[in-house]
Amino acid sequence: MEALIHNYLVSFPTLALLITIAIMLYILSKGADILVDEAVKLSLQLGVPKVIIGATIVSLGTTLPEAAVSVLAAINGNPDLALGNAVGSIIADTGLIIGVAALLGSLPVSKMIVNRQGRIQVWAGILLALVSLPLVSGSNIPQWIGWVFIVLLILYIYSSIKWTQKTDTGQTAATSISRGSNANQPTPAQSDVSVEITISEDSDSLVLRIFKLFAGIFLVIGSSKVLIPAVEITAIRIGIPESIIAATLVAFGTSLPELMTAITAVRKGHGELAVGNIVGADILNVLFVVGSAASVTAGGLNVPANFYRLQIPTMVIILVTFRLFSRGRNEEITKKEGIVLFLLYVIYLILNYTWV
Numbered sequence: 001m002e003a004l005i006h007n008y009l010v011s012f013p014t015l016a017l018l019i020t021i022a023i024m025l026y027i028l029s030k031g032a033d034i035l036v037d038e039a040v041k042l043s044l045q046l047g048v049p050k051v052i053i054g055a056t057i058v059s060l061g062t063t064l065p066e067a068a069v070s071v072l073a074a075i076n077g078n079p080d081l082a083l084g085n086a087v088g089s090i091i092a093d094t095g096l097i098i099g100v101a102a103l104l105g106s107l108p109v110s111k112m113i114v115n116r117q118g119r120i121q122v123w124a125g126i127l128l129a130l131v132s133l134p135l136v137s138g139s140n141i142p143q144w145i146g147w148v149f150i151v152l153l154i155l156y157i158y159s160s161i162k163w164t165q166k167t168d169t170g171q172t173a174a175t176s177i178s179r180g181s182n183a184n185q186p187t188p189a190q191s192d193v194s195v196e197i198t199i200s201e202d203s204d205s206l207v208l209r210i211f212k213l214f215a216g217i218f219l220v221i222g223s224s225k226v227l228i229p230a231v232e233i234t235a236i237r238i239g240i241p242e243s244i245i246a247a248t249l250v251a252f253g254t255s256l257p258e259l260m261t262a263i264t265a266v267r268k269g270h271g272e273l274a275v276g277n278i279v280g281a282d283i284l285n286v287l288f289v290v291g292s293a294a295s296v297t298a299g300g301l302n303v304p305a306n307f308y309r310l311q312i313p314t315m316v317i318i319l320v321t322f323r324l325f326s327r328g329r330n331e332e333i334t335k336k337e338g339i340v341l342f343l344l345y346v347i348y349l350i351l352n353y354t355w356v
Helices: 003-010 015-044 050-055 057-075 079-104 113-133 141-167 195-199 204-238 242-256 258-268 273-293 311-326 335-353
Strands: none
Touching: 003 050, 003 204, 015 057, 015 258, 050 141, 057 079, 057 204, 057 258, 057 273, 079 113, 079 204, 079 258, 079 273, 079 311, 079 335, 113 141, 113 273, 113 311, 141 273, 195 258, 273 335, 311 335
């Protein structure tokens, strides 16, 4: 099937390929949106607490495009695309998306996020940097490391559920971010995963809900199968390494769910949701995306030489910078700090096409 799609796309002119990439990126992001929405609605229909859904399913859902692209790329023998997409998504999430969100409105930082998920976010990035070093892995992330990441992912999800259960009853008022002073205003924990749902309490049957859920999965996987060969062919024609294309264009496109979530959350006065979603997405990009891609290939993921010069150092710098900003006394990412993160991302983009 993949070979058939590849052979079909080879006949496309470059402009048609670029249009195809844009369309597939759009379908990829919309598929992830449908998947997240229907997973949340299904969980509510089945009686699963909303706070648990927000801590796990939402982050997992918005990370599915990166996982789909990276796993399919690894299976098809394109490790540059697999690893580059994951690393590039972390950089785009933390630099571009947090930067833009901070410029658009208030971006408060929950102490729980800083003290728990925030710490894991930084250490996950550092762990990925360490296993990528030539002295550690010989410029290769072996398959067994991928399985270690999957185990760590399971432990992370389990711990997140435990944390949310412990804080659900005692911290709702403390973490409330209301648009005014009305004490009856819904809290972010209540509204972040139900904003779209409470607009209209539809009466879809369980069967229809499950059908929509699988439709979202189909869109994500199907568009990924077309996107990968289209990017590969275009990269060869333009003369740009696949690793750079993966870390910029594809990474930005597959980060669209996080970007849309962040912009919507900030505009509706729930900036804390944007921060939490990005922190969770960064963790999952390491444990879920890289872990899945490495675990499905016997030869593991090769780490391109240029990653040591720009991609991995930039990832660590942006993560550490965000960590320092999130621990500030004002308990929010300010507009000035958002500008710094955004400029780091812009510099990274420029260096991708001028230095590496």
